[in-house]
Amino acid sequence: MSRGQFQEIGDFIFDCTARCLWRKSTRIDPGNNGGKLLAFLVEKHSTDYTNEDVERFIWGEVLGRKVVNARLHTEVTKLRKCFEPHGDEYITRNRNPVRLKKTPRLMPSWYKPDLPDERPRLTTSAPKDEPLAQRLWLQATDHEHNRALHDFEWAWILPFSPPLRIQDFYLTYSNDGPTYEDLMPPLAVKALKSWRDDQTKKGNGARVARLEAEPVGLQVRLVGMRFAHEVAQRHHIELAPAKFLYYVAIQQNLWTEELHELRQLAFGNAMRGINEEAPLMLPSTFAIHMSAISSDQKALLRQRDKTPLYPLAWEAGPGELMHGPEYTKTEFLHHRETHEHFPHFNDRGEPDLSLYLRNTVREELSYENAKDDDFWIHGMAVEWRTLAPKLIVHYQSDAPIGVLIEGAKRSPERPKAVSAIDLSVDGITKSFTDGRYPTWGPTSKLALLLALMHRDGPDQITEVESSMNQLDSES
Numbered sequence: 001m002s003r004g005q006f007q008e009i010g011d012f013i014f015d016c017t018a019r020c021l022w023r024k025s026t027r028i029d030p031g032n033n034g035g036k037l038l039a040f041l042v043e044k045h046s047t048d049y050t051n052e053d054v055e056r057f058i059w060g061e062v063l064g065r066k067v068v069n070a071r072l073h074t075e076v077t078k079l080r081k082c083f084e085p086h087g088d089e090y091i092t093r094n095r096n097p098v099r100l101k102k103t104p105r106l107m108p109s110w111y112k113p114d115l116p117d118e119r120p121r122l123t124t125s126a127p128k129d130e131p132l133a134q135r136l137w138l139q140a141t142d143h144e145h146n147r148a149l150h151d152f153e154w155a156w157i158l159p160f161s162p163p164l165r166i167q168d169f170y171l172t173y174s175n176d177g178p179t180y181e182d183l184m185p186p187l188a189v190k191a192l193k194s195w196r197d198d199q200t201k202k203g204n205g206a207r208v209a210r211l212e213a214e215p216v217g218l219q220v221r222l223v224g225m226r227f228a229h230e231v232a233q234r235h236h237i238e239l240a241p242a243k244f245l246y247y248v249a250i251q252q253n254l255w256t257e258e259l260h261e262l263r264q265l266a267f268g269n270a271m272r273g274i275n276e277e278a279p280l281m282l283p284s285t286f287a288i289h290m291s292a293i294s295s296d297q298k299a300l301l302r303q304r305d306k307t308p309l310y311p312l313a314w315e316a317g318p319g320e321l322m323h324g325p326e327y328t329k330t331e332f333l334h335h336r337e338t339h340e341h342f343p344h345f346n347d348r349g350e351p352d353l354s355l356y357l358r359n360t361v362r363e364e365l366s367y368e369n370a371k372d373d374d375f376w377i378h379g380m381a382v383e384w385r386t387l388a389p390k391l392i393v394h395y396q397s398d399a400p401i402g403v404l405i406e407g408a409k410r411s412p413e414r415p416k417a418v419s420a421i422d423l424s425v426d427g428i429t430k431s432f433t434d435g436r437y438p439t440w441g442p443t444s445k446l447a448l449l450l451a452l453m454h455r456d457g458p459d460q461i462t463e464v465e466s467s468m469n470q471l472d473s474e475s
Helices: 031-043 051-059 065-082 131-140 144-149 186-201 205-213 244-249 257-276 353-365 401-410 425-433 444-456 460-474
Strands: 006-009 012-015 020-023 026-028 154-164 169-173 219-228 234-242 287-293 298-303 319-321 375-383 389-396 417-422
Touching: 012 031, 031 051, 031 065, 031 417, 051 065, 131 154, 131 257, 144 154, 144 444, 144 460, 154 257, 154 389, 154 444, 186 205, 186 244, 186 257, 205 244, 219 244, 219 257, 234 244, 257 375, 287 353, 287 444, 298 401, 298 425, 319 353, 353 389, 353 401, 375 444, 389 444, 401 417, 417 425, 425 444, 425 460, 444 460
Parallel strands: 169 234, 287 389
Antiparallel strands: 006 012, 012 020, 020 026, 154 375, 219 234, 287 298, 287 319, 298 417, 375 389
16 A cells, blocks of 8 residues: 555544554554455545455455455445444445545645554563673574564574474473472462462452363473484473463563562573573473465464453464363363364374474364474574563465465464465565554564575575665664
């Protein structure tokens, strides 16, 4: 769209970059497709077009007139509600083509609306680390990937270059060793008790009781990771039983002032424990972040809902905690339904990296045909705010982007919105800077860069850095 950032539409201001409406100081979110629809209607206000053109712009394809009429009518109805109580004065109803009835007026380039800054933030405040931890983080993020992306929300613990495949790993699970509760440092015990007391005071006692009652083994924690010369030259990932409770109460709150002491105590261990083969102090639930690339070379984006951690952030594909062996034996599941079956352990009770990755695609993208050869594993990174380790994976699908988008919309934990961008230097760097996706999950930019470099070669990092430098200087 080339109309300029701010358009006056009657009593409203439309931000063409963020694709949101403002009326006085009230922000109105038309949704991903609604924002696209309004951007099209503004751009094409005085031109000829058809509803098929509108559909092609929003969804990238035309599936037939009946589908056009049905799904476009739904989006038009939603958009008209954004202009209530005068929707009839702004958007036509049941017309071919749908049109904007008010003439949009481009605001001058110097125009800056007096609007509150409602951009979402990853957390309500940033961690306030001590000098020692700050120096450690600066050293860890002095990496070409961080510099190219201008992104310091993550750091490599163990990068793999070139990326590895599923067969390059073997996973073990120890069910008879000490549990995390047995190993927790006193400050973690204190954090767990404080969280329990705080939640109870806030009237969330039932949720606390449910999380407490969940069996150990619903999730698993990362105990260690090492290169095993004795087992066919593969990387060995050691796992142990865990509760979702530990992740909720401790790890996802590690950025808060209340957990400052624990954070500083565990900082060096979180950064170096894997490489030093030292026991991890934090819950360190085994988790992945997986970029999803379609057969037509689009990168899938999913927006988190108003979750406790990283609310409304955009992510490059699905993230998933590993399901433990108790996952399919209990009703303490965290989806809206309790009958889903997405195991990450095989029938022998062993952790299975193939099941984990393929069933993440099944669960989060509703796609059944992922194969082992579709996955590349780029290494282990840690998030700054939570110090949580994530295995960074990219999935090259044989499905077109339309299939992945529709599948993501149907997943049990439906994202707030789904979108897609070109997997190219221009496509990813503009999406980081142009305001359409104001907040990104901590490892999402990294995941997209790695997928691009894997496809087009290592020289792409120089292109990305140059593009980011130029776009940042223009903004």
